[in-house]
Amino acid sequence: MCADMSDQAPLPASIEMVEVGPRDGLQNEKALVSTADKLSLITKALDAGVRRIEVASFVNPKKVPQMADADDVCAALPHRPDVTYIGLVMNQRGAERALATGRIDQLGAVCVASDRFAMANQGQTSDESVEAAKAIIALARDAGKSGQATIGASFGCPFEGEVSEDRVVAMAAALAEAGPAEIALADTIGVGDPARVTRLVTRVRAAIGPIPLRLHFHNTRGTGLANVWAGVTSGATTIDASLGGLGGCPFAPGAAGNVSTEDVVYMLERAGVRTGLDLDQLISASQWLGTIMQKPLPGMVSRAGTFPKAGESETAKLGA
Template sequence: MLIQVVEVSPRDGLQNEPEILSTDRKVELIQRCVDAGARRVEAVSFVRADRVPQMADAEAVMAAVPRRDDVSYIGLVLNRRGLDRAIAAGVDEVNCVVVATETFSQRNQGASVNEMVQAWLDIAKAARAAGLRTSVTVAAAFGCPFEGEVSPKVVGDLTRRLADGEPDEIALADTIGVGVPVQVRNLVAAVTAAAPGVPLRAHFHDTRNTAIANALAAVEAGVTVLDASVGGIGGCPFAPSATGNVATEDLTYALHRSGYATGLEPRKLVETATWVGVELGKSRLPAALGRAGWFPGDLDPQG
């Protein structure tokens, strides 16, 4: 069975790093990820440069990325202005993030949950008319740094409203890395009931070392698309000491050893993680595979 891994290091990874890479280096990161087998890449976000300076060169990055028929580039958009920029820049897909809790939504996006739902519905309609694939992410679905626990009912009710935008995919995000497998199963069930037939994607941060377990639980619950970031780069400004998304190479190891295919090449992923660590001035990244190595021996499977 194939599990698709969406490589998010060029966007969600880099935007939370203090070091700002040049456009050329961002494009090289994307090229390396594609060379390692990534076929969906969250490459950029079209947001205000004063809020997220790491993403200020989104148009320049999209103008230089390697174009291939089998590679799809995703741009994050939060409003119609961002969508217009994304369409002009030539992205293949757009993703909109709607936070599950009111306080986090106001702190992170400067808008209420209702306002973001309406923004998503507008984005989805216009993006679909432009021929773009659309996805919507429910952020802080597993827990909020300001309001605490988030119930499956809240996530299910929000998903039901988001489904009116007819997304091609709905993603559940453990934005601050608090989730555990039982939550994964409960949330997947709630979202499946709220939006039957819509493919699900999962986005896990490894803040408390539960991301791999959560990813495997999601796959067992029927999720076939997972987000990951090479080296585990990134983090969350609202989660102190948070690591980034689950490391692509570590997730690949867990999936391959569990009998799933990904189409990714672990050795190239490790090489990319080492490279980006140097570029970011980091002596050590959260990912483990580059230090521990594959098992058994030097086996480096492809597929």
């Protein structure tokens, strides 16, 4: 007996992807990656079709040594008018640093849904982090740039445990008052599940009106791709991902890697949802990144390969 799918939302024709590998992918790695290799990673992502990319975070280099060369990375970015370079910032000082590079197109502010993680991540309460994010969005606008905000720990906190959905919805509504380019929900420690994603995406979309909703998932407990699917089918318009599934947060214990860019693209493209990215080039970039990090990366498709293989006939694909 077939399940009744009549009430399922139609799939979107396309989804925007944001590559976060150069920032979130690398920030928790102990082995420092050279500026030249970071720039190669960015170039390879652009060659694969990426048009929005988090290139660095402007934070205290003593706390996040991997991002100490943020200014140098920005100075050498390829000049691409078709690309949006994003700089993650936590406060006004970081925002001013990012804008001073002259290369950051969009400021990415961060607020956190729990007080204890907000204090660990950026030294302020949850409410204070919302106000700081709103100020960063205004600063970006005044500088002729755009600003967006991510709500960290939207699905659970490493210190406080469960996070109220009502709290996240209220934060999104407050951020919407600042007129951001988009609002994102981040599963910082990978505890979300598809049912909760569906509920929260639906509620937040209703609270923020026409403002686009972006999602950021970690695959810590193996639910990352399922959560991406739940978000896409619930109306999110943009998905963060990291080449190879690399990533983690220095201030969130147990925050393992992001969803893998090539895994997300494989899943969506096979389902008929366009991403605008070249899967073969993503796989090649992920394999290259593994050699730079000198370890296997978590992403699955870069190990298994594409399907069907190049040159396979329709008959072979159908097993006839």
